[in-house]
Amino acid sequence: MNENVFISLDLGTSNVLAYVAGQGIVYNEPSIMAYDNYTNSLVALGNDAYEMVGKTHEGIRMVIPIRDGVISDLEATSDLLKSIFARLRMTNSWKNSIVLLACPSGVTELERDALKKVAMSMGAEIVLVEEEVKMAAIGAGLNIDLPRGHLVLDIGGGTTDVALISSGEVVVSKSIRVAGTSFDMEIQKYVRSEYNISIGEKTAENLKKQIGSLVKYPGERVMQIYGRDIVSGLPKEARITSDEVRNVLLNAFSKITDLLIEVLEATPPELAGDIMKLGITICGGGALIRNVEKYFYDIFQIPAKIAPDPLNCVIEGTKLFQKTVERRLENGMYKKTRMKDFF
Structure with missing residues (x-):
């Protein structure tokens, strides 16, 4: 692991966060970009591009490369990552790196492969994809390795994920593009x-x-x-x-309530008892909507709490998950990712 830099990314619809081992969170800005229509060159990204929203002329187009956890523009996503790390003067960090990508539970294999290809094009040696909601649970301070059911609700910018996690892995998860x-x-x-x-x-x-x-x-x-x-x-x-x-908001949240019901209906009886005691942990930007925890308690009569620092739960979870990645690497559980693996 010494020669490989660990990089993790939370590629959200609203924000992109990047963590580099030894340096901490190096980037946390809106996932929006501004392109010049005539030269097709990148004009601004992150906070600078966000300030331009709704105030541009026809010569500028605004691009959100990742929508609902899915790469809607592969070239723009590559531009985004290259520009972020070039601005930070950290492009060399990608060479032979181990990259952990957090994505929604509803992402398909094809979409996962697209994410992996972007990381590989930057020079990554090993690319791992983990569910955002699992990383959010770790970042929220939950000990997911115990044989105990934790119900996590992650309301992001593009997707809302609900997962029941026990013994270190997701038991049941659902995702909806309402967020x-x-x-x-x-x-x-x-x-x-x-x-x-x-x-x-x-x-x-x-x-x-x-x-x-x-x-x-x-x-x-x-x-x-x-x-x-x-x-x-x-x-x-x-x-x-x-x-x-x-x-x-209540009209929109009714769909999230239905999603929670689906997960609860699929929950094994023993873990259902844990949920009654441990409650629902709410992460993501949606956790900041006033009285969101009271709303869910009133409906389900299950304790609901907002995670500490809900906006950064996913990236904080990837930081903590680094130790698990290192352990698995030592045990030979990961192999180098190659382009031909996708064809």
Whole structure:
């Protein structure tokens, strides 16, 4: 392991996080890129590109290379990783590296292979793919190696994953493409239908973060927003209440509730008892929505808690999982990844 650098990546729809052994988390920025349409060159990425959302001209196109845990643009994903590590002056770290990629449980083998190919094109020697929700559980501080059932709910930007984990592995898992980005889209649709105003992704996200909730809370307020009147095309403003945003979120969360029910129905009886005692651990950006833990407790009458630092659970889990990777390497459990393995 000495000659191989350990790199782990949480390639999310909302954010990309990168960890390099010995250096910690070296990158944590939005997974969005801006390209010049005329030269097809990369103009900006991360925070710089995010600042450009909704404010560009026709000569610039915004690209999110990874949507719902799936590479939607292979070339852009490669550009993204190369640009991140070039900016950090760490491109050489990839040579003969061991790369751990965290991805949603619903990702297909073809999609996993696409992720592996990107890492290999950067020079990785061994490429491993683990479920995000498993890494999130480790990052949340759960001892998943014990023969005890842990129910983990990871509400990310593109996907929501639910998994029952025991004895170090996932027993049952389900994934749905309903998460942070789709919450924002539903808020946009609501404002358009109720107020005839077209608002941007950032405005919808701000509504969700600032006044969104799943259960009524003291001091609820109204937020003033600005957009474009879809009839006249002129700028227009509206006042949106917490109650309105909550109703939109509750509708979207009903699908996540159904997903949890599916996992609970497939849970072995002995592990069901553990869930009653240990409850649900909530990770990801969706854990930051006000009263999310109370919402799930009210429905299932099962204790629900938000993980410490829910946004970074996955990448923190990959850091801790490094020791397991090292142990398995010593036992010869991993082999070098080769391009011909995919054909």
